[in-house]
């Protein structure tokens with residue numbers, strides 16, 4: 001198994017104390033690990049073991065089943081206890097349920113180093129959560145029973161326990177946008193949420209703009225915590241984007257009153273308990289409040305906010321830098337926003353930005369100017385640029401632009417040149433749904449100037465990788481289906497000539513998987529390693545094969561100097577996202593899995609995803625596992641019916657699901673439709689049996705659209721599996737491909753919506 005290394009400790013919120021209260025106790029007991037090698041894809045967050053304390057769920061009257069659902073999502077069995085006092089070391093691998101009523105007796109004296117207390121409250125019960133439990137618990141999960149959103153619970157638990165985090169990936173991304181929603185009621189946003197969030201990397205809920213009806217036609221001055229909680233719940237149920245929770249004060253263009261700073265603490269701390277990813281903390285708040293929120297932020301991240309509407313703020317002043325320094329003390333990211341009077345002040349901001357970046361690269365800065373005069377700075381800001389959308393009722397601040405407007409402005413200024421991107425397919429894909437209209441729709445929605453074409457390529461046949469890639473305006477490509485790295489390089493003079501003949505740069509994922517599905521174009525940074533590619537060969541090598549990369553006219557040919565091509569693999573990320581949509585990563589940690597494929601190439605992306613999920617053992621059928629995987633995965637090929645039988649009966653009681661010793665919890669099949677009967681048979685063999693009611697997972701990677709044979713997913717569902725198919729993986733892979741190719745985030749639900757039911 002993977003070597004372990006110490007992870008930065010992840011504190012979790014502690015009981016809120018009175019604003020005069022003493023310092024909180026850091027009583028966290030975690031055995032934290034991280035994977036041995038970070039794949040070089042910057043946009044993914046690797047699952048972590050995170051907080052391993054015993055999870056105790058407090059449930060409301062008649063709601064005991066939520067305890068079992070939490071357990072399933074975490075991959076653990078559950079049992080009930082009467083009080084916190086009864087929870088002990090023997091409960092280590094269990095999820096414990098305690099009724100809300102009896103939890104009140106001793107929640108305050110629980111062993112905080114041993115248990116993490118989650119108040120699960122069903123909003124459909126018609127009353128707010130118990131105020132005492134809300135204040136005392138570590139976290140609070142608000143949910144609706146019908147419909148119930150399992151993916152919301154999976155996301156909540158993965159976040160609060162530190163198993164998945166998006167922050168690092170967002171900071172590493174070259175450009176990120178946040179959409180500032182301004183709805184008085186989140187319900188109004190829901191019908192359009194997919195389209196509203198295209199291009200956004202995070203979504204801001206302006207809590208101060210929410211309007212809670214009082215019932216007499218008027219609205220409360222400040223929306224109540226229970227109203228805000230439901231609004232946050234609604235939003236999180238419908239979007240996969242990280243949420244930014246903002247209580248903007250009246251002096252900074254918001255509606256939250258400023259006479260009681262404690263009010264901000266109450267709302268912002270509660271947002272941490274609700275598992276909101278980012279908390280906007282205004283700099284004017286007393287230091288004591290900012291410090292406490294920072295210390296109690298758990299896995300949430302603090303975005304410090306400063307706005308100056310006076311019109312006298314100077315980016316060149318000493319005050320500007322001291323504001324940044326003060327903000328940074330209790331923040332993970334800093335936002336500074338000012339009204340300016342003169343266009344030159346945009347240049348001053350750019351100077352400030354570069355100075356701060358050079359001196360303090362650890363805390364990212366989002367800094368823009370307001371008003372029309374300041375719009376230029378909105379096109380230059382790279383981290384968390386606030387954006388609006390035409391479907392929003394009002395803009396959140398003067399001068400705000402949409403993602404499409406910013407991209408169009410960048411294109412006009414020559415900062416976002418028009419690129420040619422390709423979908424490289426094989427003749428076998430001719431009958432598949434055309435993909436070009438989908439990409440064009442995305443580019444259009446995002447205001448991107450790029451063009452997209454689907455081209456056909458066959459190793460040793462027609463089509464030329466060199467001719468597509470070695471163009472001045474080449475913007476990247478995806479392969480569908482993925483191609484083996486070896487055959488790609490063997491048939492392309494151009495690719496093999498890169499890096500002075502060493503061949504193209506590979507991401508860690510593509511290297512291990514051996515299959516490439518994306519070619520990414522990246523500018524060479526000055527920090528690039530010495531081996532970074534010189535993508536533009538100084539003199540064209542002689543052609544060994546058909547890859548006539550000089551076929552273009554001189555004006556078109558030649559990647560610009562200082563440009564690298566990186567061969568990558570997005571499919572494993574699509575598989576990982578599919579598997580963790582309804583389950584937290586811990587459901588897979590240490591478990592046994594079965595992978596069926598007719599070649600190692602077909603299985604490799606799934607194996608890489610299973611490695612990232614730290615599964616305990618992989619049984620294989622139909623292929624020989626590449627040695628590279630042997631280092632991190634325990635592999636056992638099924639060689640006979642006996643070996644299958646043995647794996648099947650291990651831990652037949654079923655209580656060890658997720659503990660690494662049970663019978664397989666996950667079955668992934670990459671076998672084609674012609675092998676449906678075999679897949680169905682194996683799935684049935686490994687179906688849920690015994691006392692466990694935990695649903696196992698079946699993932700079918702085969703495209704079954706043209707097949708009339710039986711669907712193994714149906715067999716799987718009948719045998720106690722939750723089944724996922726190629727359409728889910730393709731949509732998540734497309735999300736990743738778009739991030740890699742154009743650096744923009746397009747939500748999974750938009751991909752599914754825009755590409756219709758068949759999905760390519």
Ligand SMILES: O=C1C[C@@](O)(C(=O)O)C[C@@H](O)[C@@H]1O
Pocket residue numbers: 180204206246248280305335337368370386387396397398400
């Ligand atoms: O802080 C900011 C930035 C902002 O004020 C803007 O200028 O775009 C918009 C606000 O919603 C957000 O909280």
